[in-house]
Amino acid sequence: NAGVMQNPRHLVRRRGQEARLRCSPMKGHSHVYWYRQLPEEGLKFMVYLQKENIIDESGMPKERFSAEFPKEGPSILRIQQVVRGDSAAYFCASTNILDPGGLRGSEAFFGQGTRLTVV
Amino acid sequence: QQQVKQSPQSLIVQKGGISIINCAYENTAFDYFPWYQQFPGKGPALLIAIRPDVSEKKEGRFTISFNKSAKQFSLHIMDSQPGDSATYFCAASIDGNQFYFGTGTSLTVIP
Secondary structure, three states: OOOOOOEEEEEOOOOOOOOOHHHEEEOOOEEEEEEEEEOOOHHHHHHHEOOOOEOOOOOOOOOOOOOOOOOOOEEEEEEOOOOHHHEEEEEEEEEEOEEEOOOHOOEEEEEEOEEEEOO | OOOEEOOOOEEEEOOOOOEEEEEEEOOOOOOEEEEEEEOOOOEEEEEEEOOOOOEEEEOOOOEEEOOOHHHHHHHOOOHHHHHEEEEEEEEEOOOEEEEOOOOOEEEEEEE
């Protein structure tokens, strides 16, 4: 059972280019979260998606950032016109809320992350 | 606004000692409190979790203590080992929706 797959693992972009980060959730999972991690800043929530729906994007910058989770295929986090400050590790996590009352049903599984470097 | 406050930011413990990491929250609607462990270059992985209907949960050397009235919970690592050196995140969620994470604690266990 493959875990959450993120690719690429490392991504280098020049300022002004676009970055596309992909996340394939665990099999059967229909909920995806994206987090940004900066050194010594922990995990900052960006967006929460279900298939074809954005549930909560309150953590996502209003400009240049967008996310989608289509009916088929991976979730995509897209950063347009990247700047140096976008350099960070981006993690996605997936859950399958089949059993909200149970403990394991709420577990969020994380991918290995994509480390974006803007030069 | 930080929904979950975590301390300390870093912690150094001797091998065999007890590591204690604390978290506090404000939203009383939170009903699931997991702890994640992250090694360098890896994604966070679930370590142990608790729901607010119990005050303590133990799994091996890892224990969560939960104080509902104080809105605080903590992770205790007994007999800390160098292999426990990692970053630890507490988190809180409502019904598994929307996980809010603490800022992390970098634990170093000295041999």
